[in-house]
Amino acid sequence: MTGAPLKPYLDVMLLWIAVTALQLDTKPILGMRPGTSGLRKKTKVWRDEPMFTLNFCQALMDGWVKPAGVKTLVVGGDGRYYSLEALERVCQVAAANGVERLVVPVNGVVSTPGASALVRTLKADGAVLLTASHNPGGEDGDFGIKFNTADGSPAREVWTEAVYDQSRELSSVQYVDVPIGSLDEPGERAFGPASLQIIDDISVYVDQLKQCFDFEALKAKLEGKQVLIDAMHGAAGPAAVRVFDELGCRDAVMRSEPLPDFGGCHPDPNLKWAHELRDKCGIDASGKTIDAEQGPWLGAALDGDGDRNMILGKGCFVTPSDSLAVLCARADRIPWFSQGLKAVARSMPTSRALDRVASKLGVTCFETPTGWKYFGNLMEAHSPFLCGEESFGTGSNHVREKDGLWAVLAWLSILNDNEQISDVLRAHWSKFGRDLYARYDYEAVDAQGADAMFDHLRGLGDDRISEFSYVDPVDGSTATKQGIILNFDDTDERAVFRLSGTGSQGATVRLYLEKYIAEPTDADLDATPALELTHLAKRAIDIASLEAFIKRQDPDVIT
Ligand code: G16
Numbered sequence: 001m002t003g004a005p006l007k008p009y010l011d012v013m014l015l016w017i018a019v020t021a022l023q024l025d026t027k028p029i030l031g032m033r034p035g036t037s038g039l040r041k042k043t044k045v046w047r048d049e050p051m052f053t054l055n056f057c058q059a060l061m062d063g064w065v066k067p068a069g070v071k072t073l074v075v076g077g078d079g080r081y082y083s084l085e086a087l088e089r090v091c092q093v094a095a096a097n098g099v100e101r102l103v104v105p106v107n108g109v110v111s112t113p114g115a116s117a118l119v120r121t122l123k124a125d126g127a128v129l130l131t132a133s134h135n136p137g138g139e140d141g142d143f144g145i146k147f148n149t150a151d152g153s154p155a156r157e158v159w160t161e162a163v164y165d166q167s168r169e170l171s172s173v174q175y176v177d178v179p180i181g182s183l184d185e186p187g188e189r190a191f192g193p194a195s196l197q198i199i200d201d202i203s204v205y206v207d208q209l210k211q212c213f214d215f216e217a218l219k220a221k222l223e224g225k226q227v228l229i230d231a232m233h234g235a236a237g238p239a240a241v242r243v244f245d246e247l248g249c250r251d252a253v254m255r256s257e258p259l260p261d262f263g264g265c266h267p268d269p270n271l272k273w274a275h276e277l278r279d280k281c282g283i284d285a286s287g288k289t290i291d292a293e294q295g296p297w298l299g300a301a302l303d304g305d306g307d308r309n310m311i312l313g314k315g316c317f318v319t320p321s322d323s324l325a326v327l328c329a330r331a332d333r334i335p336w337f338s339q340g341l342k343a344v345a346r347s348m349p350t351s352r353a354l355d356r357v358a359s360k361l362g363v364t365c366f367e368t369p370t371g372w373k374y375f376g377n378l379m380e381a382h383s384p385f386l387c388g389e390e391s392f393g394t395g396s397n398h399v400r401e402k403d404g405l406w407a408v409l410a411w412l413s414i415l416n417d418n419e420q421i422s423d424v425l426r427a428h429w430s431k432f433g434r435d436l437y438a439r440y441d442y443e444a445v446d447a448q449g450a451d452a453m454f455d456h457l458r459g460l461g462d463d464r465i466s467e468f469s470y471v472d473p474v475d476g477s478t479a480t481k482q483g484i485i486l487n488f489d490d491t492d493e494r495a496v497f498r499l500s501g502t503g504s505q506g507a508t509v510r511l512y513l514e515k516y517i518a519e520p521t522d523a524d525l526d527a528t529p530a531l532e533l534t535h536l537a538k539r540a541i542d543i544a545s546l547e548a549f550i551k552r553q554d555p556d557v558i559t
Contacts, residue, residue, distance in 0.1 A: 021096040021192070024173045026051050032059060032167035034160040036371045036501030038146025040132045043082050046143045051173070053086055056145060057093035058173040060128065063163030064147060064155065065097060070125040072101040074118045074148075076110035076201070077130025078235040078305040080137035081260040084108055086130045086145065088180040094128075095194035096174040102194055105201035108183050109258050111235040111306030113395070113403035114205040116152035120399065121204050125150045131235075134268035134303040134392075135504065138261035142504045153376035153400035158477065202239045209243065212336035212398050213409045219247045221417055226296040227252045229408060230277040232267040233259040236306025236405055243405060262304060269301030269310040269392055269404070270559045271317060277301050282315040286558065288528040289315040289422075298411060298421065302404035307372075308392040309404035311411055313421025319437050319529065319559075321351035323407070324388035326428050328357045330414035331386060336396060343382035345375055348468045348483055349496045349512040350390040351435040360432070369470045369482035370498065376400050377474035390439060390512065426525050433518040436529040440511040440537060440555035442546075443503065450499060450507035453549035457484045457497065460543070464488065468496075486540055492516040495540035509550060513537055530558050 029052060032039055039056060046053050064070070075090050077083045087108045094102060103124060110118065115127045132144035147155050147163075155163075176192035188197045227249050231237035237256035244252035254277075255263060266273040271285055278285070282294030292315035299312035311318040318326070328344050331337040345366035346354045358365035364382070368374035372393060379385045383397040393402035394410070415424065457465060464487050469480040483498035493515045500508035513533040517524050540546075547553055 021174055021176055024051075024054065024175070026055055026058075026170055026173050028168045028170050029055050032056055033164040034146065037133065037154055037373075038129070038131070038144045040135060040142050040144035040502060040504045042504055043137070043139055043141055043143040046086065047082050053089050054093065054173045054175065055167060055170055057090050058097075058170055059163050059167035060147060061093060061097040062170070063166035064126070064159050065094065065099060067162065068125065068149070068159070070099060072103065072122070072124040073099045074103045074115055074122070074124050074127035076105040076108050076115055076127070078111070078133075079107070079109035079258040079260060080130075080132065080143060080262070080304065081139055081141065082143050083130045083260070084180070086143070089175075090128050090130070090145075091180055091191060091196065092175040092178060093173065095178070095192040096176045100194055102191060102196045104183055104196060104198050106183060106186060106198055109235050110201045111205070111239060113307055113399050113401045113406065114201050114235070114239060116148060116399035116401040117205045117208040118199070118201055119148060119150065119152040121208070127152075129305070131305040132504070133305050133502065134308055135502065136262070136266045137304065138264075141261070148400070151376060151380070151400055154371070154373040156373050156376070156477070157479070202242055205239055206242055208398055209406060209409060212334070212396070212406060213413055214335050215246060218409065218412055221412065221415075222247050222249055227412070228277065228280065228296040228299045229253045230269070230274055230299075230301040231256045231306075232265055232269065232274070232301060232303060233257060233263040234267045234302060234304040234306055236302045239306070240302070240405055243409070267304035269303050269308050270557065272557050272559070274301035274310055277312065278317075281312040283312065283317050286528055286530045287317040288531065291315050292422065298408070298415070300404070300408045300411075303392070306404050307402040309394060309407040310392055311407065311421070316420070316422040316425065318421060318425065319351070320388060320390050320392045320394065321346070321353050321435060321437050322425060322428070323411070324350065324386070324394055325353035325357050325432070326424060327394065327410055327414060328354055328361070328363070328386055329428060329432070333414045334410055335413070336398060337384045337386070339384060341384055341386055343378065343385055345378055345385070345387040347371070347374070347389040349498055349510070350388065351437040351514050352516070353432065353435040354388070356432045366473070369468065369479045371501070372402050374470070374472070374479070377472055381474050390437070429520050429525055433516060434520045434524055436515045436517065436527060436532050438513045438530040438533045439559050440513070441500075441557040442509040442511075442550055442552045443556040444506040445509060445550040445552055447507040449550045450509050453509070453544055453546060454484060454497065454499070456549065457544055462543070486543060488536075488539070493536050495536060497540070497544060509546070511537065511540060511555070513540070
């Protein structure tokens with residue numbers, strides 16, 4: 001086709017852009033630096049502070065979309081309150097800033113791993129995700145926006161910093177004044193100068209999972225067994241229902257419908273917030289067994305955006321660090337890893353249980369800062385790749401996000417037919433030793449007090465104390481101040497202090513506790529980590545003078 005027949009069409013398009021691309025004057029708004037995974041704020045800030053959402057959208061365009069040449073953009077999120085309004089803003093600003101094709105999941109709802117699968121499968125140039133993950137939703141909860149690059153990975157710091165820099169220099173926002181309209185059926189239509197494709201994202205994601213696992217074998221294994229998945233009214237519910245229907249477990253998913261306020265629950269899959277499932281599995285809030293016979297064969301909770309997972313068995317809680325180590329030890333049972341693992345990785349505060357398995361298997365093990373974005377480069381260079389974090393994240397190179405449902409199917413793949421999860425753990429610890437592990441969270445504390453506590457630790461001059469920093473082995477980028485480690489070699493114990501990067505109020509201090517037992521006795525195999533590690537917590541808290549600096553005696557959550 002020559003250019004000539006297109007001319008009238010282009011003229012109409014240019015007229016259309018001229019008519020619909022509008023400009024609003026604005027001023028920079030402070031506080032738009034993305035944290036561990038995107039910018040998270042109180043929902044009311046996004047909704048009520050004039051220009052807040054529009055400014056951040058424009059900063060995304062100026063700092064990332066335009067320099068990276070993004071033409072096809074996936075836009076969706078976990079469906080929390082304010083998502084549809086934000087989705088409309090993102091699309092309006094993107095269409096006015098040169099994005100040619102917007103791909104939106106049906107109803108605008110997609111899990112974070114589902115979005116990563118969409119970007120990769122459709123060869124899109126990236127995604128904008130409307131989520132604050134496991135943070136509570138609703139009008140009084142949190143809202144967030146993160147973005148993923150063309151590989152499907154959460155944006156690395158070079159991009160998030162570029163967006164932040166732009167947010168401090170903005171003087172105008174470009175947008176098209178086009179309503180987003182209905183999103184409830186797949187299809188394609190014009191959206192100002194761009195096209196808008198509404199897509200059945202669940203099919204794309206479930207196809208991806210089918211490449212990782214043997215669904216026929218899982219179906220046979222699950223016959224007569226009970227599985228219970230708590231989707232916490234988050235974005236992974238519909239995909240979980242589709243998967244477990246296919247596996248013949250029709251009522252496997254509770255709280256499966258995505259809701260704007262997550263049904264009033266805090267969609268964080270840990271022992272505190274997934275208490276309904278925990279109770280059904282015969283476990284108390286500390287992770288202690290109440291009834292070893294009670295509950296489904298496998299129980300699991302997923303978070304608001306479906307990337308986190310908590311695995312439970314009958315009377316048994318699997319710490320995320322142990323989950324990762326066990327999956328590594330039995331990786332040969334997971335079809336995705338049938339060629340063998342090339343490398344594995346964990347975030348620094350995750351227990352070293354993974355390292356022990358990797359070293360026995362002769363597999364390279366990387367230690368990264370907290371944040372899934374740090375795994376992306378390693379996955380490209382070493383696949384098949386398994387990785388995870390203490391913060392209830394597990395995944396592989398099938399996408400570039402952690403993946404809650406993937407973790408559930410991975411666990412179902414590694415279990416023998418007649419085996420209980422508690423048996424798997426005991427056998428694992430007997431072979432590799434046991435890393436007792438627990439985490440204390442002090443939420444929404446005074447930020448200045450928290451900073452002063454970290455400065456105090458740095459200034460102690462104690463040679464048991466070090467601060468974690470990282471050089472990416474692939475691109476040489478660096479990350480500093482990634483957590484302060486207290487190494488107690490005399491007792492094979494370690495404590496780590498770190499500031500959370502996902503809160504929306506004040507500062508959240510995390511204290512990670514770990515003790516290695518090389519040859520566990522029966523009592524050690526039965527031990528409840530949170531109860532066993534109170535002396536270590538006290539030792540670390542005293543050294544940090546935590547109570548004096550942050551004015552808190554007890555943590556808000558222990559997991
Ligand atoms: C996010 C990141 C994770 C990271 C976690 C840490 O999780 O995606 O890779 O481990 O934050 O959170 P914090 O900085 O609060 O310790 P999510 O599930 O909130 O997106």
